[in-house]
Amino acid sequence: KNEVEQSPQNLTAQEGEFITINCSYSVGISALHWLQQHPGGGIVSLFMLSSGKKKHGRLIATINIQEKHSSLHITASHPRDSAVYICAVMEGFGNEKLTFGTGTRLTIIP
Amino acid sequence: GAVVSQHPSRVICKSGTSVKIECRSLDFQATTMFWYRQFPKQSLMLMATSNEGSKATYEQGVEKDKFLINHASLTLSTLTVTSAHPEDSSFYICSASISGANVLTFGAGSRLTVL
Numbered sequence: 308k309n310e311v312e313q314s315p316q317n318l319t320a321q322e323g324e325f326i327t328i329n330c331s332y333s334v335g336i337s338a339l340h341w342l343q344q345h346p347g348g349g350i351v352s353l354f355m356l357s358s359g360k361k362k363h364g365r366l367i368a369t370i371n372i373q374e375k376h377s378s379l380h381i382t383a384s385h386p387r388d389s390a391v392y393i394c395a396v397m398e399g400f401g402n403e404k405l406t407f408g409t410g411t412r413l414t415i416i417p
Numbered sequence: 418g419a420v421v422s423q424h425p426s427r428v429i430c431k432s433g434t435s436v437k438i439e440c441r442s443l444d445f446q447a448t449t450m451f452w453y454r455q456f457p458k459q460s461l462m463l464m465a466t467s468n469e470g471s472k473a474t475y476e477q478g479v480e481k482d483k484f485l486i487n488h489a490s491l492t493l494s495t496l497t498v499t500s501a502h503p504e505d506s507s508f509y510i511c512s513a514s515i516s517g518a519n520v521l522t523f524g525a526g527s528r529l530t531v532l
Contacts, residue, residue, distance in 0.1 A: 347526075348526040349525045350523040352521045403451070405512075406463075408460065409460045410460055
């Protein structure tokens with residue numbers, strides 16, 4: 308069983324739909340990252356969370372430390388949001404190593 | 418913002434040759450950089466942690482004599498794939514963080530194809 312699991316693995320939606328991607332982890336963590344990987348391979352860090360909720364534009368990320376669960380939401384989705392979204396956890400304080408989920412491939416259809 | 422420059426973005430080489438990939442932090446000092454490998458349709462896997470001025474820490478199963486990492490300055494880490502073979506063909510990507518600043522930045526990645 309992977310330490311970090313994401314669902315769904317693949318998601319196709321129409322432009323404008325509200326998107327939710329989930330991440331569950333089984334280890335204690337100091338922080339959780341949501342990353343976006345575009346088809347060319349480049350990775351962008353979207354959020355780093357250790358508690359609560361963060362919002363940036365149309366993206367919202369939440370984390371529940373007790374339940375070991377995080378969600379990434381995209382409002383008013385757009386074709387340019389099509390990418391692989393990856394959840395990654397940092398296990399220890401002062402230990403910056405990341406353990407990655409397998410990613411969610413999101414496709415937004417115009 | 419923190420920017421990490423990685424190059425080359427693509428490299429094709431013959432089997433048996435060595436390939437060097439560079440990762441530079443452009444506007445900050447990175448005491449620690451990480452090197453990852455990603456096979457098609459798989460997630461990133463940490464290969465090693467590169468620490469400035471000291472030996473890299475390799476993950477289990479990663480051959481340190483094959484994947485040479487040098488972190489000679491606070492702004493540059495290099496990964497050299499020695500005696501590359503077709504099974505080393507992969508996407509290699511580095512990341513760096515500013516300790517205590519909650520900033521994590523990735524390079525654009527290097528796609529290696531070994532013929």
